[in-house]
Amino acid sequence: MTTILKVENLSHRYSSAWAIRDINFEIGQHGVIGLLGSNGAGKSTTMNIICGVLNQTEGNVIINGINKKDNPRLAKTQLGFLPQTPPLYTDFTVSEYLTYTADLRFMDKKLIKKAVAEVMDKTGISHFSSRLIKNLSGGYRQRVGIAQAIIHKPKLVIMDEPTNGLDPNQVIEARKLIREIALDHTVLLSSHVLSEINLLCRDIIMIEGGRIVFSDTMDAFNNYAQPKSILAVMDSPPPAAAIQSIQNVTKVEFLSDKQCRIWFTGSSDITQTIIAASMQQDWKLKEISLEKSLLDDVFKQLSGF
């Protein structure tokens, strides 16, 4: 794996309290990586340090092989940042603003005009190039925010809650654009919206109380909590008490005449016991399936709520 971002033993203290403590992770090329955590978990602190807006108390941030402490200016050329509120100058036109941000990124002046045209095309805002930013909708302003983050073709793009405050259609459009950007860049995106992380991200890093509590693929996150319930459909189901008498069954709830949910402890081999009981007692079992834990349940389990 080519490492684009390496975070080593990162800790930060605001006055006396530690906001993050000993954060370590490494991310590779392309794709969207989700930074998930509830409010106050430490996402913004981590992102602000990576972007150089805040200096860490301890630890290292290495972007595309460059340690931010040793060469902050060079490290910053490797990254683009879309903060929660995009830093837009609303009295500028779209192209004036993007030209200005390209200059701030120390881009070669001769290349700026072409880069502005390219990034407007990529983010779907070319037709608004001469419009004042203050006259754009929220969705288009967000596109301008994304355009300024990628105009200098950085390896790493950091987005802090990028769909916050957008209406449902704008959210769909913004997610589509983020996916496209992730084909050429590594995107580290923070959110406390689980469904968004699930839709967009390949890998997930979860922070709670300033510490990493989970770091793996999205699939591993979805499978993290073991199934604890079974859905069964029977043509001739017995009373709940009969199912409840099976060892390790903790609760039975009928959802309809023929369908019930069965909670259990211990191994999921219990499905075999239920199948055997059904055959012995002629419950006419037609379907049986383990219920996958909901993303929200995993989140609750990991965050200790």
Ligand SMILES: Nc1ncnc2c1ncn2[C@@H]1O[C@H](COP(=O)(O)OP(=O)(O)OP(=O)(O)O)[C@@H](O)[C@H]1O
């Ligand atoms: N400037 C500051 N001074 C003191 N404490 C701060 C400061 N900024 C953040 N904190 C504290 O640091 C902790 C982590 O905050 P941070 O903003 O990084 O969390 P977050 O996960 O981004 O939350 P949110 O989703 O609400 O933005 C919290 O306890 C917060 O109160």
